[in-house]
Amino acid sequence: xxxxxxxxxxxxxxxxxxxxxxxxxxxxxxxxxxxxxxxxxxxxxxxxxxxxxxxxxxxxxxxxxxxxxxxxxxxxxxxxxxxxxxxxxxxxxxxxxxxxxxxxxxxxxxxxxxxxxxxxxxxxxxxxxxxxxxxxxxxxxxxxxxxxxxxxxxxxxxxxxxxxxxxxxxxxxxxxxxxxxxxxxxxxxxxxxxxxxxxxxxxxxxxxxxxxxxxxxxxxxxxxxxxxxxxxxxxxxxxxxxxxxxxxxxxxxxx
Numbered sequence: 706x707x708x709x710x711x712x713x714x715x716x717x718x719x720x721x722x723x724x725x726x727x728x729x730x731x732x733x734x735x736x737x738x739x740x741x742x743x744x745x746x747x748x749x750x751x752x753x754x755x756x757x758x759x760x761x762x763x764x765x766x767x768x769x770x771x772x773x774x775x776x777x778x779x780x781x782x783x784x785x786x787x788x789x790x791x792x793x794x795x796x797x798x799x800x801x802x803x804x805x806x807x808x809x810x811x812x813x814x815x816x817x818x819x820x821x822x823x824x825x826x827x828x829x830x831x832x833x834x835x836x837x838x839x840x841x842x843x844x845x846x847x848x849x850x851x852x853x854x855x856x857x858x859x860x861x862x863x864x865x866x867x868x869x870x871x872x873x874x875x876x877x878x879x880x881x882x883x884x885x886x887x888x889x890x891x892x893x894x895x896x897x898x899x900x901x902x903x904x905x906x907x908x909x910x911x912x913x914x915x916x917x918x919x920x921x922x923x924x925x926x927x928x929x930x931x932x933x934x935x936x937x938x939x940x941x942x943x944x945x946x947x948x949x950x951x952x953x954x955x956x957x958x959x960x
Contacts, residue, residue: 732777734777734804734805735804735807736781736782736805736806737780737781738782738798738808739756739759739764739781739783739784740755740809740811740920741756741759745788747810747811749926750932750936752936753936755811755926756786758941759809759923762923762941762945762948763809764781766809766945768945773953774952780798791910792913795913798915805885805917805956806911806914806917807919807921807948808908808911808918809921811924811935814927819925820925820931821925822925823890823899823900823921824901824902824903824922825887825903826886826903826911826920826922827886827903828879828905829905878914882918884955885952885955887903888955889921889947891951892946892950892951895947897943898943898944923944
């Protein structure tokens with residue numbers, strides 16, 4: 706009789722306590738966003754297009770995560786050369802109840818200017834002229850969308866006045882976003898990339914996400930040596946591995 710009671714108690718306890726298999730089912734969702742695409746090429750170099758570099762690195766990051774971090778579910782805003790609206794990219798992340806959102810882009814400078822290195826942005830204050838210029842360029846993709854004036858409530862990506870709204874936004878995920886961005890830059894440095902730092906700017910693709918998020922600028926497609934690196938297998942692999950390592954360390958830090 707005693708053995709029967711003990712067995713029953715054990716059965717009840719096992720039913721109440723999650724099994725290892727149940728814990729494993731609790732996945733961490735990562736959304737990877739390859740900037741631009743389709744009819745929006747992004748920045749142009751002499752040989753390459755930003756949209757293709759972004760996609761190559763994004764797919765490489767996703768592959769590394771899927772192969773090496775088993776409890777992470779990777780969701781892509783795009784896996785092919787298609788145009789996705791900026792607000793839809795954020796909506797994909799929100800619908801997936803993502804734990805992290807990383808948007809991957811390639812930088813550019815006006816004709817004649819040279820730049821080298823990688824930088825990472827979070828949503829926030831953008832008083833510096835250089836930060837505002839980057840945000841304006843990336844946000845200009847909305848002008849390819851139908852009825853963008855109404856969809857984005859009159860937002861004009863070319864007008865500095867339109868960015869005033871970001872001065873008043875309170876981002877509850879800011880601390881974690883900056884933490885991830887800092888980790889990404891640390892990995893870029895380890896890979897030998899010039900460190901352009903962590904910045905804040907008013908990116909529309911980050912505005913509507915409800916989780917920690919950041920936007921990575923891989924390098925300068927308008928600088929010949931940088932473009933060669935961004936288009937090379939070595940460049941894609943090194944950049945992807947840096948972002949992957951940062952995501953891995955970030956996830957480990959919040960467990």
